[in-house]
Amino acid sequence: MVAYRVVISTELPIPPLEMRQLVGQTDVSAFDNSTGALIFDFVDASAFKSVFDFGCGCGRLARQLIQQRPRPERYIGIDLHAGMIRWCQRNLAPAAPAFTFLHHDVYNYHFNPNGVRDQVLPFPAESKSFTLVEAWSVFTHLVEEQALQYLHEVARILAPHGVFHSTWFLFNKFDGFPMMTESQNALYVSHRDPSAAVVYDRSWLRDTVASAGLAIYRVWPVRPAARGFQWHVLMSHADSRDPFDWPEDDRPPGAGWNRPPSLPQEPAHVGLDAD
Numbered sequence: 001m002v003a004y005r006v007v008i009s010t011e012l013p014i015p016p017l018e019m020r021q022l023v024g025q026t027d028v029s030a031f032d033n034s035t036g037a038l039i040f041d042f043v044d045a046s047a048f049k050s051v052f053d054f055g056c057g058c059g060r061l062a063r064q065l066i067q068q069r070p071r072p073e074r075y076i077g078i079d080l081h082a083g084m085i086r087w088c089q090r091n092l093a094p095a096a097p098a099f100t101f102l103h104h105d106v107y108n109y110h111f112n113p114n115g116v117r118d119q120v121l122p123f124p125a126e127s128k129s130f131t132l133v134e135a136w137s138v139f140t141h142l143v144e145e146q147a148l149q150y151l152h153e154v155a156r157i158l159a160p161h162g163v164f165h166s167t168w169f170l171f172n173k174f175d176g177f178p179m180m181t182e183s184q185n186a187l188y189v190s191h192r193d194p195s196a197a198v199v200y201d202r203s204w205l206r207d208t209v210a211s212a213g214l215a216i217y218r219v220w221p222v223r224p225a226a227r228g229f230q231w232h233v234l235m236s237h238a239d240s241r242d243p244f245d246w247p248e249d250d251r252p253p254g255a256g257w258n259r260p261p262s263l264p265q266e267p268a269h270v271g272l273d274a275d
């Protein structure tokens with residue numbers, strides 16, 4: 001048996017376990033990029049010039065981008081969890097002056113219960129200003145009205161040849177969901193907290209994206225993971241790419257394989273209690 005040793009760079013702080021639990025990634029290696037490689041092999045290097053990270057959490061991708069060579073010339077990360085933004089601003093931003101983390105003060109049942117209940121606020125960014133817009137495991141937590149409006153915000157801030165990478169839970173409502181009406185397009189796993197996990201009809205996604213002026217050009221499953229887990233979706237402004245095909249989900253079945261870690265006590269207070 002070959003033993004591998006994972007070397008984690010300690011130049012930059014790693015967020016504490018309770019924050020990593022909030023974003024569902026407890027393994028510290030998910031926060032590290034000690035080789036300095038481009039963090040995604042599915043976009044051109046030029047896409048990393050300016051990065052807008054919607055739902056940046058506790059800086060998992062930001063930390064990797066700070067280690068990346070070349071580093072983005074500009075990065076803005078926003079999140080509705082005030083404690084994680086505070087942690088990023090205090091622990092990551094000092095190492096990277098071009099990186100900014102901003103609290104996006106919208107309501108969330110667990111993470112921002114005192115937030116603005118309008119549910120959607122504009123992105124703090126100029127139109128056409130970002131070459132890469134990122135939303136990893138964020139649209140998986142947005143209700144339909146939010147998803148619609150934030151897709152329009154993505155289209156607004158995306159540079160003319162920019163790339164939008166996001167991940168989604170997807171299903172096909174035309175295959176086995178005869179009770180769903182034309183206007184019902186999403187499945188919610190919790191009635192108490194609809195943002196817990198949201199699964200979108202893939203035709204709805206394709207059409208809604210088009211209504212925002214975007215086009216999907218590549219879809220593939222997040223791995224390793226069980227069937228039905230998230231999909232990577234790449235988009236650009238409409239007309240700049242070829243059409244795509246929905247791939248088959250060839251991942252093995254497995255209930256609970258990708259169950260998120262339990263939330264810490266009082267999740268909205270994480271990162272805010274100690275000064």
Ligand SMILES: C[S@@+](CC[C@H](N)C(=O)[O-])C[C@H]1O[C@@H](n2cnc3c(N)ncnc32)[C@H](O)[C@@H]1O
Binds near residue numbers: 023024061081106
């Ligand atoms: C599963 S975590 C993923 C975090 C990060 N993208 C990553 O990959 O590590 C989802 C994040 O999205 C944030 N989020 C969800 N809805 C949001 C919204 N409407 N505005 C800003 N952040 C949001 C949550 O607070 C949480 O930090």
